[in-house]
Amino acid sequence: MTSLEILGYTAACLTTASFLPQAIKVLRTGNTASLSLMMYIVFNLGVFLWLIYGYLRHDSAIVVANMVTLVLALLILGMKVSNMLKGEKGA
Numbered sequence: 668m669t670s671l672e673i674l675g676y677t678a679a680c681l682t683t684a685s686f687l688p689q690a691i692k693v694l695r696t697g698n699t700a701s702l703s704l705m706m707y708i709v710f711n712l713g714v715f716l717w718l719i720y721g722y723l724r725h726d727s728a729i730v731v732a733n734m735v736t737l738v739l740a741l742l743i744l745g746m747k748v749s750n751m752l753k754g755e756k757g758a
Contacts, residue, residue: 672728679732690739699747707744714740 668676693699714737721729 675726675728679728683732683736686736686739690743693743693746697746697750699743699750702743702747704744704747704751707740707747711737711740711744 693702714733718730718733718737721727721733
């Protein structure tokens with residue numbers, strides 16, 4: 668593994684890990700009241716585009732990090748939308 672690849676994997680691990688506390692909190696509590704729907708829509712789109720970019724560049728660090736983040740972010744977005752449709756206080 669080259670030093671450039673190590674740099675990429677380190678960056679990928681740090682950015683993905685920084686998202687984990689928020690994802691865990693929301694998935695545990697189900698409370699999405701403080702989350703912006705528009706922010707999560709745009710965030711998911713951005714992560715998806717990074718995933719495509721990494722795939723097209725054959726960069727596994729970008730692909731793996733964004734696959735993990737996209738799954739978590741889509742779960743949160745789904746929970747936010749579900750809470751809003753139910754009219755729950757935690758939406």
